[in-house]
Amino acid sequence: MKKNIWMRAAVVVGAASLMMGALAGCQGGSDAAQGGSKADIDAALKKGGELTWWTWSDATQKQADAFTKEHPNVKIKVVKLDNPDAAVTKLQNAVKAGSGAPDIVPVEYQTMPQLTMAGALADMTSYGFDGYKDQFTASTWSSVNVNGKLVGIPMDSGPMVFIYNKDLYAAAGITEAPKTWDEFVKDSAAIHAKDPNTYIATGGDAGFFTSMIWASGGHPFKTDGEKVTIDLQDEGSKKFADMWGGMLQRGELSPLATWSDEWSKALNQDKLATLMMGSWMISGMDDHGAGKWQVAPMPTWDGTPGSAENGGSGLSVTDQSKNKALAAAVLQFMADGTGRTLINQNGFPSTVKEFDNADWKNMTFAAYGDQKPNPIGADSAKSVIAGWQYLPFQGYANNVFGDSVGKAIGAKGDLNAALKEWQKTLVDYGNQQGFQVNN
Structure with missing residues (x-):
């Protein structure tokens, strides 16, 4: 597995x-x-x-x-x-x-x-x-x-879920998972203030960013045949970048690369409080501590259900x-x-x-104690925001993400400026490949 x-x-x-x-x-x-x-x-x-x-x-x-x-x-x-x-x-x-x-x-x-x-x-x-x-x-x-x-x-x-270390949250005085992004931001500050070496999440990578923009209601990529529109400053993209960028600049996001050995150690050592990933990760947390994790729905801007695929x-x-x-x-x-x-x-x-399926719904995992988390993933699947499109050159887009947004994450820079830079790179590339991008 x-x-x-x-x-x-x-x-x-x-x-x-x-x-x-x-x-x-x-x-x-x-x-x-x-x-x-x-x-x-x-x-x-x-x-x-x-x-x-x-x-x-x-x-x-x-x-x-x-x-x-x-x-x-x-x-x-x-x-x-x-x-x-x-x-x-x-x-x-x-x-x-x-x-x-x-x-x-x-x-x-x-x-x-x-x-x-x-x-x-x-x-x-x-x-x-x-x-x-x-x-x-x-x-x-x-x-x-x-x-x-x-x-x-x-x-x-991969409908997204919110997997969090309940012991870390409790240590910072937080008794339940955030339902809104405003609550999430407050929780981030509290967790980092309790221990400056502990973070609510990592800065993220290309797959995380596209999923989070999706979950924020963004639709930055639109394709109609050979016509492609890229707008990484649409409402959902900018709302996410504003929130995430603020936490980044305040030093509240971990610099560790997701899936690295250091990232895994941080999970095991209670230095990383939250994973926001596809529901396939529900079954992947047993190696990171028994009974200390819980699964919750993704936060949203207004508290009503909303999610994305990851x-x-x-x-x-x-x-x-x-x-x-x-x-x-x-x-x-x-x-x-x-x-x-x-x-x-x-x-x-x-x-x-x-x-x-009753057997599937009632499955338990060592990481979550008595919690039965699969239905939370199922509810997330039902609330995935419709209308998302990937680029017809998404592989390239993910590959060059690090040249702009990735650098901004590492330097605690301006994420909106970095998204604009990423967009320019993608527009230029798409037009070079024969697509009609933002024309």
């Missing part, structure tokens, strides 16, 4: 090489009119064949084995890659070369627009996959629908697959039944029926 958690953390990582000729690939790819049907899936299963499935997860082999056990005339070769970035880079190299892609590949939600525009992913609409819509949370279903194409099925999800991925069929109908059968298997059960064993679920 811990390894899967670290892999999900890779949502915050990007690489400049990920955006390679996306617009050049727009003319490629199959559309719904050229696709297959449910009948084609049945025919493909009857005929059998061989498929290749790229992955970064240790759980995939078990999922493939479950499918081939039910369909012994199908063989699946599972190819393990290092991480999500490696899968994206290799897939886009295959698109550029015109061959070499697998049949099936996991894709982080943040990368779906990028790979769709590159012509890497097949549109599965005609296979009847739109019939699964009501089975999934609105935010994850939206993530696999890009530019009018259904390019995958949701796998796990991580998660879908499962897609590539446009280069020569057996899309058989690959579609695997996605169908993973959408519900045995395949879906296996997915839910290795991540926070994206299927709404799991939220009503």
